[in-house]
Structure formats: C-alpha cells, structure tokens
Amino acid sequence: MARPILLTLLLLISITRPADAAALDGTTLGLPWLLPFVGLLLMIAVGPQLFPTLWHAHYGKIAAGWSALTLVPIALLHGVITAAEALTHVMSDFISFIILLFALYTVAGGIIISGRMRATPATNTIVLAIGTILASIIGTTGASMVLIRPLLRANEARPHKVHVVVFFIILVANIGGALTPLGDPPLLVGFLRGVDFFWPMQHLWLQTTLVAGLGLLLFFAIDVVVSHREQPAPNHTEGTGNISIRGGFNIVLIGVIIGAVLLSALWAPGLGFSLLGTHFELQNIVRDIVILLVALLSVRLSPAEHRLANGFTWEPIVEVGKLFAAIFVAIIPVIAMLRAGRNGVFAPLLDVVTAKDGQPQEAAYFWLTGSLSAFLDNAPTYLVFYQLAGGDASVLMGPLAGTLSAISMGAVYMGALTYIGNAPNMMVHAIAEERGIKMPNFFAYLFYASLILLPMFALLTFLPIAPTPKL
Secondary structure (H helix, E strand, O other): OHHHHHHHHHHHHHOOOOOOOOOOOHHHOOHHHHHHHHHHHHHHHHHHHHOHHHHHHHHHHHHHHHHHHHHHHHHHHHOHHHHHHHHHHHHHHHHHHHHHHHHHHHHHHOOEEEOOOOOOHHHHHHHHHHHHHHHHHHHHHHHHHHHHHHHHHHOOOOOOOHHHHHHHHHHOOOHHHHOOOOOOHHHHHHHHOOOOOOHHHHHHHHHHHHHHHHHHHHHHHHHHHHHHHOOOOOOOOOOOOOOEEEOOHHHHHHHHHHHHHHHHHHOOOOOEEEEOOEEEEHHHHHHHHHHHHHHHHHHHHOOHHHHHHOOOOOHHHHHHHHHHHHHHHHOHHHHHHHHOHHHOOOHHHHHOOEOOOOOEOHHHHHHHHHHHHHHOOHHHHHHHHHHHOOOOHHHHHOOOHHHHHHHHHHHHHHHHHOOOOOHHHHHHHHHHHHOOOOOOOHHHHHHHHHHHHHHHHHHHHHOOOOOOOOO
C-alpha cells in the first residue's frame, strides 16, 4: 500500500512546474466565480438560525459542498492540474494556519486563571485592556484563548453579556494585534517581505491607542448602563478573591510557539521542495512540526482537570477548522481576480487607490484593504495591496509610509467587522455559544461591529495623526 502512494507522490513532484507558473489566471475569471464564496458566507451566516439542527450536525459536509462547487468548475474549465495546484497552494497555507490555531487553542486551554473575579464594568474593562496589550505580544489568537474563558466565567451570572464578547472580539481578537508581526498574520506577511519588526509599533501606536482607547471607553459606558439595569444574581458575592494562574508550563509553551514563528521568519536556509506549483521551505516545515509537537506536549503534560475546569472541548477548533478549510478553497478564484489587478474584474475598485498624478490614495487603500479583509482572509488581502503599492519594503517604509500604514490598519482593524475577518473571531464566537451565550448572527454582528467601529475609522480617515501622514 505504501509503495503506490510513494510512487504517486514522486510523480506529482516530478511534474510540478515553478511555483508561480501555473497559478489560476484571474484575468479569465468573471463575477460568477464569486458565487461559491458568497454562498458559503451566506450559509455560515443564516444556517445556524434557519436550520440549526441540520447545520450543527452537518456543517462540515455543507461547507465541503461549497468547496466542491469551486474546485470542480476550475478542473473542468482550466484543467485538473491547475485545480490540483490551486488546491495544493491553499492547503499549504491552511495547514500552517490551522496548526498555529490548534496549538494556541490547545495550550491556552491548559492555563487556568482562577479566583473570584467580580464582573464590574471596571474589571471587565481592565481585562479587555490587558487582552488588547497582550494581543501584540502573543498574538490575537493567543490572547483570545487565554482570556476568553476567565472573562466568561466572571460574567456567567449576568443576564446580559453579549456586548462583553462583541467588544472582546473587536479589541482583543483584532485591534490589539496591530503593533507587531506576532500580533496578526497580515503584519507577519509584511515582516516576511522586508518590513522591519518594530515598524508597525513605531508608525501605528498612536492610531491603535486611539481606536483601542475609544473602544474601551465605549465599552465601559455601555457596561455601566447594562449593569445598572441588571438585578444581582442569587449567587452574587461582593469583592474578589486572589487571582492565581495554574498550568504555568503552558505559558512557556506559548513562548516556544512565538519563538518558532520568529525563527521561520528569520532563518532562511534556502532548502525545500516543490509540489504541484507550491514551494515548501524547510524553515516553515520545521516551524509547523515544532508548533504541533508543542500542542501535543501540552495535552500530554497538562493535568486533565485543568481543561475540565476550563470547560475545554475540541468542538470550537473542529468547527473553525472545517469552516475555514472551505473558506480557503472557495476564496481561490477571488484572490486570483484580485491578483489580476487592473486586468481583472476588480479593476474599477483598484483604480480608486491611485490618484490621477500616480500617487497612492491612502484613504482608499485603508478602506478597500479593510473592506475586503472583513470578508476575505486578511493576510492575502494585505499582500495583494502591498504588491499593488509597489511591493518594495524600503520605499513603503520610507516615502510611502502612509500607504503602508493604511494597508496595515485596514487589514488588522477591519478584520473585526465580521466573524470571518480574523480566525480568533470565530473561535471566540464558538466558545461563547458553547457556554450558552446566544451570540448575534453573522449580519447582526456585522451591524453592531460597524456601529461601533465605522465612526472611529472615519475619524482616522480625516484626522491628521502624527507620526504617520494623514490618511
């Protein structure tokens, strides 16, 4: 059995063309190619509400069906090899993506932040502020997975807590990750293409402080109003107990994960292999193996009662894995059309980002990158506009610093507008739902997030904020 598989693998490697030679040609694709992706998003949005029993039992199969509606037409119209190459490319990205999420979810599940924490508006705001700061240090996924469970436990006796989760997604799972390449995948993409590690912090700290600060103030005001309307729960107790952290070994493991990510960005041995048009580099393979081993080590060494006390189950990461696998496949034609630039169907949108004199329109870069990042994977969207702006890191960090700032802020900040804008969004949503919190559906969340964030983004657009040029 092993021999035929090995021979097939060797054959696939031998017929592989150079990495970028057989990419799906976005210039040949029209708007109908958007339908599977749009259909999948609509199904994610309305499925849990319209047919909840069917959706929760078969969401993986439903998502796979939309993936097939993307791949089969590519194979029929552009050839089986092109379809296989496109699938190999997105799956290579997806595997690295899901390994990192799986590891952070698993390791964070072994950390218990215990103690009696009274869910006052001040306490909730402090937790959100800590999470916002941590997001740029251990990533939005790491910060979200470490803090969401203790925050939900603190608020479990409150009848109204949806707003706590919504602001958590906005601040901890998104905006807080804007200051380092560790914080959010788009900034890591920029780092891998030559942007200095500390460039986002040097150029985005004031904008991020403004948006995060306004978000925290707004949350505090809303939580004060909501808490005053609530009756104390029967088991409500005054004061707080000593806060303690158990499972500290897992904090070390998170550090190992961060180190593996940084190592893959800094270490370039120039070794690897190509398979169906996708080049697999040694440093990325080593990174993924190390991260996966860290997750398995956490499962092995963490006491089972720690995960039990956290209410830990595998269902949220399974749901995220299945749905995002389908999203990665359904997005293939969309990214190809975006990469086609002025020769594709999105040319009218892309024309908006350049003024008549050839200078970049920073406001347009901010809004267009952000709008697409809210519905597409924000890392490839960042890369598309990074390349559209010239793709030269030295120029983008210098004369075009305002353009790179606009692209970075759009990709990171506006990932908060939908559940699929950034991976932690859906994970936090799944954990909250699992704990019995009835979260807003896709469109309701989009409405609430837009109501909170769009005025802040408008402020960024028109308010000149040093040290970055005005958007």
